[in-house]
Amino acid sequence: MLTNDEIDKLVREAMELPLDIVITNVSFTLTPKIAAFMCGKNDVLVLGAWVFNEELPTRVEKLRLRYGYIASEILKRNYGVDTARAGFLGKNSYLGDEAPASWLRNHEKEKDLKEVVSAAKCFGEMGT
Numbered sequence: 481m482l483t484n485d486e487i488d489k490l491v492r493e494a495m496e497l498p499l500d501i502v503i504t505n506v507s508f509t510l511t512p513k514i515a516a517f518m519c520g521k522n523d524v525l526v527l528g529a530w531v532f533n534e535e536l537p538t539r540v541e542k543l544r545l546r547y548g549y550i551a552s553e554i555l556k557r558n559y560g561v562d563t564a565r566a567g568f569l570g571k572n573s574y575l576g577d578e579a580p581a582s583w584l585r586n587h588e589k590e591k592d593l594k595e596v597v598s599a600a601k602c603f604g605e606m607g608t
Contacts, residue, residue: 551600574599
């Protein structure tokens with residue numbers, strides 16, 4: 481399990497990483513379909529447009545990607561890729577029984593988006 485120091489380091493790194501790396505990692509860990517969905521998009525092609533700077537994501541979409549990256553990395557490093565994917569699609573009691581992917585899609589305030597990180601930290605403890 482990741483320590484609090486390791487999670488803090490992951491958060492700092494996630495906020496500094498170039499967005500194309502964040503998009504690529506989230507798409508690999510969660511699948512492009514989940515990555516696009518959590519950003520509020522229905523078409524995975526937007527991810528490629530963002531990676532190659534053909535389009536620019538909004539501030540909220542960038543935050544959704546960064547917090548999604550952090551949460552997915554916590555789950556992946558603690559439990560593996562398959563559990564990270566399932567964890568992003570399944571109900572999460574920390575998020576009021578909403579799936580993290582839906583939570584990110586449905587919220588815009590940064591303080592709300594950060595909640596997926598807290599939910600990922602608590603994942604194994606809450607029976608989610």
